[in-house]
Amino acid sequence: MSYKLIKFLVSISIFILYSFHSHASESAISSSIHDESLEWGPCPAFFPAGCQIAVVHGDPAKPNVDIFFKVPGNYDFPAHWHTSPERMTLLSGEMDVNYQGQPTTKLKTGMYAYGPAKAVHHGRCLSDDPCVLFIAFEEPLDAVEYVRPSQ
Numbered sequence: 001m002s003y004k005l006i007k008f009l010v011s012i013s014i015f016i017l018y019s020f021h022s023h024a025s026e027s028a029i030s031s032s033i034h035d036e037s038l039e040w041g042p043c044p045a046f047f048p049a050g051c052q053i054a055v056v057h058g059d060p061a062k063p064n065v066d067i068f069f070k071v072p073g074n075y076d077f078p079a080h081w082h083t084s085p086e087r088m089t090l091l092s093g094e095m096d097v098n099y100q101g102q103p104t105t106k107l108k109t110g111m112y113a114y115g116p117a118k119a120v121h122h123g124r125c126l127s128d129d130p131c132v133l134f135i136a137f138e139e140p141l142d143a144v145e146y147v148r149p150s151q
Contacts, residue, residue: 046145060141070131079122079146084139086115093131097123120146
């Protein structure tokens with residue numbers, strides 16, 4: 001074997017070992033919407049009172065953040081969009097979600113939904129009890145109020 005090939009293989013081996021080590025140093029977690037350790041905070045100011053968010057994993061100012069989004073029963077949440085795509089699972093309740101230009105989707109507990117980046121959407125918790133969504137964001141957490149253009 002040539003010296004360059006050996007050097008290349010050693011470099012690749014070190015890179016692979018380092019990659020596995022850096023991932024292994026992060027602790028696994030689990031969480032429930034009922035955990036008393038969750039720190040629930042308010043949604044952005046343009047949401048009506050009662051909407052709450054709890055960070056489950058990650059830093060909201062950095063990519064790859066996971067949250068619980070909770071709204072009271074019979075609650076309408078306003079049209080808004082996110083810089084990031086959203087991957088969601090409804091953990092409790094029943095919810096209508098409408099993405100602009102698409103049919104309304106009725107989510108039931110346990111259902112998965114995907115929302116593209118910058119897609120305007122709004123919804124309603126149809127249940128009398130609170131609706132809670134798990135949402136995974138690829139980009140830092142944001143919610144931008146949609147303001148309908150003047151006609």
